[in-house]
Amino acid sequence: MKNYSKFTLIFLFILFIASCDFYEKVPEDADFYFSEVIENYEKQMQKEAENPPDFSAPMFIDEGYSVDELPDFVWYTSKPANFGSPQAKQGGTFYTHISDFPATFRYCGPNSDNVSKNLFWTQMPLLDVSLDDYSFMPSAATHWAFAKDNKTVYYSLNKNMLWSDGTKCTADDFVFAVNFFMSKNIVDPWMNDEYAKLKVKKINKYCIAVTYLPAKNFSQTELLNATNFRPVAKHFYKGIVPANWAVDYNRIPEPTTGPYALDKFDDTNGLIFKKVKNWWGHEYDHYKGMANYDQINYLIIVGNAQNAIKYLKTAQIDCVYLEDSNQWFKALEEDCVTQGFINIWSGHYQRLQGMKGFFFNVKKKPLNDIRIRKAVIHSLNLDGALNTAFGLNQKRLKNIGRGQIIAGISFNDNTIQPLEFDIEKANKLLNEAGYNRFDRNGIRINSEGKKLELEILFARKLPKDILGLFYSQAKLAGIELKFRYMRDGAIERVMNDKFQIWYGELMSNRIPNHYYDFHSKFADTEDLCNVFGLRNTELDELLEQYNNFTGSLSKQAELNKEIERAVNSLAVFIPAFYTDTQNLMAWKWVCFPGWLNRRHERFFSEPMFGYFWSDEAIYEDIKKARTEKKHIKMSIWNLSERNVLE
Incomplete structure (x- = not known):
């Protein structure tokens, strides 16, 4: 009976926390450090939370757009808003972790898994997809047009798009990508079969036609979804798929069109990714507040989140996701949390779940x-x-x-x-x-x-x-x-x-x-x-x-x-x-926009494509407070209840 009563109290406590946008615990005998910069950030964040941005990106006809080789086509685009917080700051290093060194730097073929895909398959797709309503947003392509056959989409590429080695990304890289993924040399039958459904034709240097070969009666949304894919750097492979690719390129990363590229790695200590200088994607409003760090350090920390929390408490990493409720309750008792130096963030999302x-x-x-x-x-x-x-x-x-x-x-x-x-x-x-x-x-x-x-x-x-x-x-x-x-x-x-x-x-x-x-x-x-x-x-x-x-x-x-x-x-x-809730422990200098995460966004502290940042002024105030052995108010933030399904 005692265990059941404790369980009930815990459950009611969670419901209480979840019903609040902000939870604060103030120790009675604490000596507090006042930080004006933290106070201002939190006030502004709560204002942002009350008025989250419109994440939708409805496509529309761009009357003034044309491609010389395709004069009779109607071209579509979308204009998503700038999702980033006005408070966001560029620069600094984000320290995070993975539980094991990647088995391969390849994102397909033998031993490729979710970790290798997340780290190395970062080339920007033709169209990005909103994690709020799944609408399409410009990315590698700025515009798109539909052929009358209901099987082909024409994509007009962003002419400013560059590979991380400085080479222009063009139509040739998308044509090569389909040939690459269809090659038996990559030893990936799933990729082979999926890309065999696509036919890509170069229209000009910055325009391609992508045909979905299976005879399906698709809507425009389905057709965009079926023909949307990422490029592969043709110049990197000199136009051919190496015969022993799976072995020879196991630890050789490709160039990327994404915002970060691998700079250094060590099997024991981890990987360092650096921001691509003057990354071309920031020209889009919806990418302006994204990818804010100059560098991302992935430390190898063996074991579960409880082990990673040890590294968090010594500030070797900036944040840790809590894997279960046991860890959540333990986190509430950690000195670094009760003293206000580490925040707890709860993000609700609508889960797409496979097996x-x-x-x-x-x-x-x-x-x-x-x-x-x-x-x-x-x-x-x-x-x-x-x-x-x-x-x-x-x-x-x-x-x-x-x-x-x-x-x-x-x-x-x-x-x-x-x-x-x-x-x-x-x-x-x-x-x-x-x-x-x-x-x-x-x-x-x-x-x-x-x-x-x-x-x-x-x-x-x-x-x-x-x-x-x-x-x-x-x-x-x-x-x-x-x-x-x-x-x-x-x-x-x-x-x-x-x-x-x-x-x-x-x-x-x-x-x-x-x-x-x-x-x-x-x-x-x-x-x-x-x-x-x-x-x-x-x-x-x-x-x-x-x-x-x-x-x-x-x-x-x-x-x-x-x-x-x-x-x-x-x-x-x-x-x-x-689970449809993610709980995160993060040092107070790690700042999030007031909307925290979008409807279908599970990991809101994913640094390569995230909208969060670190504030150097808050970091300095935390250092002063700890040196003076003072507290800052304890905070638990719950900002995305709008995503909860009834």
Whole structure:
């Protein structure tokens, strides 16, 4: 009863905090340092929070724009506002961290993962997409026009666009990009297949035609989404894709058209990115308040956020995302927080979520038996995990996708329910599967004397109490769970089929395509395609229909829902958890605009494309306050409740 009461009080406390734009705790006996610069910043920030900018970018016809070679075309553009705060300052170094050194500097091919993509796939796309309403904004292209075939978009490029080595970025780089991504030399079948759908033609030095080859009846929004891609520096590769590219360029980054390029790196200490001098993108209003730092230092900090907080407290890094509610409550007790030197920021967003949870390798016995897989699902009480401190900041994911919406059409079947926690059903299934005897420790064995042992591989640590909960629940059904935490090499084991169950996450898009996730064609490939090793003829037929679909968007969405239901029935995946709130600890000199984050923006302290900055005057005041052993008011900011879904 005591634990439940404590849980209730904690939950009510969170609700209280969440209901306020600003929370302040003032120690009764504290000696305070008054900072006028902090006071002014916070007042202005709250004014900005009351009147967030219009993030939309509706496209319109630019009557005065033309391209000589295409005199009869109507050209569209959009004019997004300047999202940046009037208080934003340019310059300085942002100190952040990653948990492991990137396995590769390539953003595709073997061993490329989310980290390598985030750091090195920073070339600007033809069109940027607003993280508030998914409207299109000029980026590599300033204007676009639609051909009458409803398959081709003409893009007029920004003539001021430069690669980070100073070379002009032109139409040739976009033509080369499609050839590059279609090449077998990059050893990436997903990229090969996706870019085989595009045909690019050079119109002039700064204009291209991009045709989406599959015969689909797309709207303009869908067509822009399908033909939007990033360039590859043709001059860097001398116009050819190297035969041994995946090996020879493993640690050689390409030039970028983005605002930051790799300057130095060290396997132990991390990576340093420097701002591209006079970055061309700042000519756009919507990029003016973005990418404010001169330098970004990525420190390698092994382990979870709790370990990173140790580095934060000594000011070796500027901020840390809190991974769960336990860390959130611990943060409230940290001296650097109660003394007001470090702020806590809570950002709400609407989550686009792909597969995150437990992936079953059906090629590994006994998981080739659907009865065993269903029994495992019945024996894990994921909903019960939400009734712990861990679960306060988590929500249950119930499908292989969530929030995948385009043009108001949802691609997800939100009626799907995972198999419920039910030990009785688990026991019945295991008896039917032949595991009907027990050893002296209560673990099931089959007629061959083999114990029902299953290993769960994970690269991101789960709280010990949650692992203990899963272990004890599974044992009630006679299943012995083993947990293998691998900070390094977990993804390689998954790609090389060396796992039974993997707790992990795969990226997704607003328009999902699970062809690569489940089709039998990819059951034996050494990559992240069909890591389940699944072979199912009926599902293959649905996946092929979807991959080659030519009908309306609404019918395509219904077909995806049918695929989701089929996957759910095969019991190869347990959807786990997701969050739609990010909590961040950051030193007070790290400043954010009053709107904090946009509707679909998850990581609001992403430095390469973020709208935040560091204030040197606040930094100096923090130094003085600490030297004089004085406090500054403790602050918790909650500025984006407008993004909360009812």
